[in-house]
Amino acid sequence: MIKILKYSFFDLIRSRWTYGYFLICLxxxxxxxxxxxxxxxxxxxMMNVILALNPLIATVFGSLYLYNSREFAELLxxxxxxxxxxxxxxxxxxxxxxxxxxxxGTGIPFILSGIAATDQAANFIMxxxxxxxxxxxxxxxxxxxxxxxxxxxxxxxxxIFIWLALAFLxxxxxxxALLMFEQYPLEKFALIATVFNPIxxxxxxxxxxxxxxxxxxxxxxxxxxxxxxxxxxTVSLGSLVLWVAVPLLFFIRQVKRKDF
Amino acid sequence: xxxVKNLTKSFGRNEVLKGISLQIRDGVIxxxxxxxxxxxxxxIKSLLGMVIPQNGTIELNGADIRNNWKYRQQIxxxxxxxxxxxxxxxxxxxxxxxxxxxxxxxxxxxxxxxxLHGVMNKPLRHLSGGTRQKVNIALAFxxxxxxxILDEPTAGLDPLALIRFKELLNKKKNEGKTILLTxxxxxxxxxxADDIVFLLEGNIFFSGALELLRQMHNGQSLELSIAGILExxxx
Numbered sequence: 001m002i003k004i005l006k007y008s009f010f011d012l013i014r015s016r017w018t019y020g021y022f023l024i025c026l027x028x029x030x031x032x033x034x035x036x037x038x039x040x041x042x043x044x045x046m047m048n049v050i051l052a053l054n055p056l057i058a059t060v061f062g063s064l065y066l067y068n069s070r071e072f073a074e075l076l077x078x079x080x081x082x083x084x085x086x087x088x089x090x091x092x093x094x095x096x097x098x099x100x101x102x103x104x105g106t107g108i109p110f111i112l113s114g115i116a117a118t119d120q121a122a123n124f125i126m127x128x129x130x131x132x133x134x135x136x137x138x139x140x141x142x143x144x145x146x147x148x149x150x151x152x153x154x155x156x157x158x159x160i161f162i163w164l165a166l167a168f169l170x171x172x173x174x175x176x177a178l179l180m181f182e183q184y185p186l187e188k189f190a191l192i193a194t195v196f197n198p199i200x201x202x203x204x205x206x207x208x209x210x211x212x213x214x215x216x217x218x219x220x221x222x223x224x225x226x227x228x229x230x231x232x233x234t235v236s237l238g239s240l241v242l243w244v245a246v247p248l249l250f251f252i253r254q255v256k257r258k259d260f
Numbered sequence: 261x262x263x264v265k266n267l268t269k270s271f272g273r274n275e276v277l278k279g280i281s282l283q284i285r286d287g288v289i290x291x292x293x294x295x296x297x298x299x300x301x302x303x304i305k306s307l308l309g310m311v312i313p314q315n316g317t318i319e320l321n322g323a324d325i326r327n328n329w330k331y332r333q334q335i336x337x338x339x340x341x342x343x344x345x346x347x348x349x350x351x352x353x354x355x356x357x358x359x360x361x362x363x364x365x366x367x368x369x370x371x372x373x374x375x376l377h378g379v380m381n382k383p384l385r386h387l388s389g390g391t392r393q394k395v396n397i398a399l400a401f402x403x404x405x406x407x408x409i410l411d412e413p414t415a416g417l418d419p420l421a422l423i424r425f426k427e428l429l430n431k432k433k434n435e436g437k438t439i440l441l442t443x444x445x446x447x448x449x450x451x452x453a454d455d456i457v458f459l460l461e462g463n464i465f466f467s468g469a470l471e472l473l474r475q476m477h478n479g480q481s482l483e484l485s486i487a488g489i490l491e492x493x494x495x
Contacts, residue, residue: 007356011345072345075399078308078337078409079360082329259271259311 001085001092004076008093012065018101021057025105028053033113039120040210042113043127046106047206050127051199052167054134058098059163062142065094067152070260077260087143087255091248095139099132106131126209130202133240137198138163140247147254170197178218187222194219195235198243205236261286262307262407262438267316269302276302278462279316284440284455286406289433291449292442293486294459300442301340303459304411307440308337320407333361338400338410346385350376350395353384357399365402373424374398390416397425401432408432410441414448426452450482458489465489 012018032045069090076086106128115124142159149155174193178186194200200219207220208229223232262284269277276299284290292300305311307318309325309332318325325331344353358365371377374394379387387395393416400408414422429452432439443449449456449470456473458466466473466489470482477485 003356003360007345007348011347014347069345071339074310074339075337075344075357076360077310078332078335078339079357080330080332081360257312259269260305 001082001089004081004086004089005092005096008090009097012093012097013100017061017064018097021061021098022101022105024053024057025102026109029106029109033109039110039113039115039118040123042110043120043123044210044212047127047130047203050131050134051203054102054131055138055163055167055199058095058135058138059142059159061098062094062139063146063152063156063159066090066143066146067155074260083255084252087147088248088252091139091143091251095136098135098139102131102135103128123206123210127206130205130240133244134198134202137240137243137247140244140251144247144251144254147251147258166197166199170200187226190219190222191226194223195239198240201236201239201243205233205240208232208236261321262440263317263319264303264307265317265319267303267306267313267318269299269306269311269313276462277306277313280459280462280464281316282457282464282467284438284457286438287433287436288454289429289439289441289452290455290457291453292440292457292459293444293446293449294465295490298459299462300459301411304409304440304442307409308332308335334406336400336403336405336408338396338408338413340411340415344384344392344395347383349381349383350387351380353395354380354399354402358402361403363403366404367398367402370398370402370428373428374421390418390421393417394421397428401428405437407438408440410439412443413441414443414445446483446486458486460489 028049029042029046032049033039033042036042036045073086073090077083110124115121141162145159145162146152146155149158174190177193178190181189194204203217204220204223207217208224211229223236226232227235264283265281266279267277267281268275268279276297280299280303292303294300302311306313307325309329320331320334323331348356354365354367371380374397376391376394376398379391379395384392384395393413397413400410414425417425426448429439453470455468456466456470457464458473473485474480474482477488480488
């Protein structure tokens with residue numbers, strides 16, 4: 001697996017996609033830092049961009065990469081390597097190269113702005129952790145969808161729909177439900193509903209770290225109230241790990257059964 | 261020896277292999293023939309573990325290949341469409357396959373035969389279809405494996421490369437290698453194959469020595485013999 005990982009990683013970090021993503025991160029970071037002139041505001045603006053952008057990037061790249069490398073996978077499958085190792089290697093190769101693009105793209109501007117010496121450093125690290133979680137999670141989801149659908153257009157469509165649903169529709173429906181049932185105690189519902197959306201989870205994770213109650217939103221406040229910052233962070237981190245692991249396990253199961 | 265017993269495979273409702281059994285002799289060239297969609301590629305992919313059959317067994321030298329990946333160390337494979345990671349250079353691809361196989365391989369004579377020295381430093385996306393196929397052939401033959409499985413190996417080759425490819429096949433055969441290939445080109449089979457497996461709609465129509473097929477059809481050319489099989493099937 002390590003060998004497959006190594007080669008997909010080196011293939012990908014030289015591709016235009018990864019450079020493009022790196023440049024996008026770089027431009028956004030410099031732009032936000034320039035306009036907000038304040039590190040903590042910069043981090044919050046960055047979070048709002050990243051919560052939508054990273055899942056989208058991972059979804060698009062994950063789909064395209066898996067469909068594009070189908071013929072090449074055939075060549076690898078005929079070699080004396082385990083099936084699961086080939087695809088686990090591809091998954092890690094893509095997620096790690098995206099993570100590298102992200103870390104460099106946001107790290108360079110924030111470090112140049114002197115964040116290391118300020119109290120915002122830990123917040124920035126938490127933002128980075130959440131952002132990388134999102135890359136891994138959505139790469140896994142799009143890989144799972146792409147391996148299930150032979151037809152690449154349909155597979156791509158389903159992946160994009162999942163992104164759209166989790167990034168936007170979910171919050172809308174969630175808010176609507178809160179409004180409709182406002183007479184009822186909804187904290188537990190809100191708590192559970194958040195756990196089922198990795199994007200909300202990442203937002204809560206960052207918000208708990210930033211500890212700005214005005215910005216926490218309803219779910220952040222619920223997490224804070226019911227679980228406290230420590231336990232809240234643990235629960236959201238644990239749920240994010242599950243969000244990485246579960247799609248990946250299903251993906252590997254599909255890989256083992258599939259005909260190529 | 262490769263022994264296939266009662267192999268069945270369907271994709272959804274489409275039954276591609278309908279319980280086929282055959283044996284592939286060591287040290288000879290066996291050609292798998294058949295019209296489009298007769299199950300050639302599915303058979304080959306089953307041998308490589310890329311397609312998982314519903315029923316039946318496949319044995320390589322007496323060992324079942326199911327849930328086993330190490331047996332592929334004994335097989336060199338040439339896939340039908342040569343599409344590679346676009347950003348890799350030929351040299352890097354060769355190094356990668358050697359690395360994954362844990363074997364140095366011997367590319368030099370193949371690079372000489374197919375005149376690949378000039379393209380070693382080029383990214384794969386800049387190569388023409390024929391050159392990609394030459395790279396594909398070189399990758400399949402650069403490792404010293406007892407079995408070679410080739411899916412449509414001559415696609416896109418120019419006449420000179422085709423002649424050299426046939427020489428290469430004969431050389432490998434003389435070294436005692438087992439070669440299994442699929443093709444649509446009857447002339448090629450006539451020239452190089454010892455055994456034939458003729459697939460038709462997921463069944464084996466003929467399996468055995470080329471000579472035997474000729475005798476059955478009164479010494480007609482292979483092309484006519486095959487036409488005879490196909491016509492007989494339509495009656």
